[in-house]
Amino acid sequence: MSPTQRPSAPPVGISGFATFVPRYRVDLEQWCDWYGHNWSKVSAVVGHSFRVAGPRESVYTMAANAVLRLILAYEIDPRQVGFLGFGTESSNDNAAGAVVVRGMIDQALEALGKPRLSRSIEVPEFKHACLGGVYAMKAAARYLATDGHDKKAIVVAGDIAEYERGSSGEQTQGAGAVAMLLEQNPTLLEMDLMRSASSSAYRGPDFRKPFRRHVMSSNHEHSATKLKDFPVFNGRYSTECYTEATVAASEALLDRLGVEDAEAFFSGVDAAFLHRPYHHMPRAGMAAMVVFGLARSEAGRATLTAIGEAAGIDVAAAIAEMTDRPDLFASVLAGRVNADPFPHAMRLVKAFRKSGEAHDALVTAKLGLGSEGVKDIGNLYTASLPAWIAAGLEEALQTGRDLGGAEVLAMGYGSGDAAEAMMLRVAPGWRDAARRIGFASALGDAVDLTQAEYEGLHDGRVSGDLDARADHKGFVIDRIGDADGAEFQDIGIEYYRFLGAA
Helix, strand or coil: CCCCCCCCCCCEEEEEEEEECCCEEEEHHHHHHHHCCCHHHHHHHCCCEEECCCCCCCHHHHHHHHHHHHHHHCCCCHHHEEEEEEECCCCCCCCCCHHHHHHHHHHHHHHCCCCCCCCCCECCEECECECHHHHHHHHHHHHHHCCCCCCEEEEEEEEEECCCCCCCCHHHCEEEEEEEEEEECCCCEEEEEEEEEEEECCCCCCEECCCCHHHHCHHHCCCCCCCCCCCEECHHHHHHHHHHHHHHHHHHHHHHHCCCCHHHHHHHCCEEEECCCCCHHHHHHHHHHHHHHHCCCHHHHHHHHHHHHHCCCCHHHHHHHHHCCCCHHHHHHCCCCCCCCCHHHHHHHHHHHCCCHHHHHHHHCCCCCCCCHHHHCECCHHHHHHHHHHHHHHHHHHHCCCCCCCEEEEEEEECCCEEEEEEEEECCCHHHHHCCCCHHHHCCCCEECCHHHHHHHHHCCCCHHHHHHCCCCCEEEEEECCCECCCCECCCCEEEEECCCC
């Protein structure tokens, strides 16, 4: 090797997953009976159930529970961890972030007779709606490739997705956290950031959580125990933003990889995982990504023409919409929030989804791994994508599917909006690490709520009897400070207690 040459850096990526969800569960079939909704439709579009955080749980306790599970399951030496990143949009403190999780982990490690995390660890928090976890993953990968190359990194994504009762988003609620171990020479998934791409655009009132909403609307009153974090959102517009942003990130990835034949590219993907607010959304997003990708080449346009003409669609107009993107936020400012920005193109996407063999091969088959398992967790916002990947790897292990060397497409998305597309490669010896994931076991021992219990928990009216039913382990909120004097203040600060490994 000449003096000017540098040795090739080892790959970085993910070597472990650990999931934590609250034990309180709402069965969506029962929920449909309570409120008169169509269970057949809800199960097909949304899923089977969602989790609800308890009165002694917060996004910090859930994140800490996931991180501790990761450390114990993968026998991580806490002193080797140099980066602890936290992705969330449910933080209830505008100053502290991942350091809160670090504090709980140290408390537990001491109780378990293990060394604390290194004092020199980095503890950043990342926020961009549901994309914070992916941004934390990329930051951890960059850390491992540079000044932290001799360390390990832990990234945890966690959120509480909560909507007003009676709103269109109520059935898409959820709560939980997923922790990931990242290191050089990973044993599960190799990340190459040169095979990733981004998109972002400001979308205004897509999906927001402005502080002012707490004092501007009686719908957001809070009790002494619970501040309701209901988002401000516009459902149809948010769906359009999701679709356009994921398509833009997908196209940026194809450009970066120099892909001319999008059909061959998507055919070559062994599995795909997209941000999943509910079951139907990633399927619609993946179909749009494929259709827009096909429009990039002459052969692909021929395929679309055959599909479109059979459905009576103006294919030329659809391709023109794909080429000349409308400004979604400009439409909102002009008072056209519900205007369809891609009327012809979306008709073509719907026709593609009904095309049978082509759609099944390029979309359905790619999104199959783990898709049934995540129907039982609801929307975890930043943790939705890593939860699905964890469920998919565990399912592949249990069904005997050999993923060694497989190419995986992962697409993260955050409202507002931004998207990240990345290609991951499954490590050759992935099975040993996959055996420790424990996704299915993390969903065990659920406490199914009655209608009255769900409404009370949702509204902040919780009895001690319900809290006792959960038989909590791990970390809980012990008390909330209320001192507001001249010499000492801790008003609103959560204090935590470790009740033993969950």
